Amino acid sequence: MLEIRNSDLVQAKSFLYDLKLKPKLSRHRTKLVKLIDEKIKDLSDASNEIIQQYAKKDENGNPIINDNMVEFDNVENRIEFEREDTILINELSKINLDEYPNVYDSIQQALYELDVELDKEKAETYELLCELFNVE
Template sequence: MKIQISYNYVAGIASFLINLKLKGKQSRHRTRLANLLIEKNKQIAEEELELIKEYAGVNENGAPNKKENGNFDIEDVAGFKQQQEELLSEKFIIEGGDHHGMLKTVKAIVLDYDGEVAGSEAFAYDHICEAFENADEESDEE
């Protein structure tokens, strides 16, 4: 099984999964997937910070330059936004191998979930459902 998660939703999906009340194998597998997402989110944040530094420049401490109001001092806002959107539209691909059992378990949890979701959690839930519904199932026959 292989799923693709847009970088935009990595943090939201991790948060959604962590907040599910589960036991045993379901809890372990959910936590494994959440940990993968949390690590990926750290990488995304680092890449976004490098992008900010590229567009805002850095001060003597290596931090991005800021304006007096505290916002980053980005001169080419349109260029930055385009690069940021490109970054956040990339996909995090998780597939088979050691992750096969985990993905099957979490797929069942997510697609059978009947709790209420609202706000940004609803978008994250919808995205993870779509990721599992569109999953490449070829490795299920192994």
């Protein structure tokens, strides 16, 4: 079971997706990316529920969003939304690899053998993944 903070899901997926891997490792990576995609969808659904709960609504009951910013009826709703959203983004998602017993070892191997230069953001994501997969 992998535990990854919701705030790290997209970066982890992107990093894994961009790796150039041999066919077997690539298939295993694809399985993991699909599991991460499910968690990202769950996160998006939960975030939309929070928006629905606290946002100012139009005449059809839909949240009002302008320039990717949610509008609120009052400061209290905005504060409560930010509190709930912060809790959500900092929660841990659990990714169960029981159905794919070889995925863990394959990703661990791919991370261990990775020999490329990484910019700061990718290096941080690489470090996170190495911690998740116990790569020294």
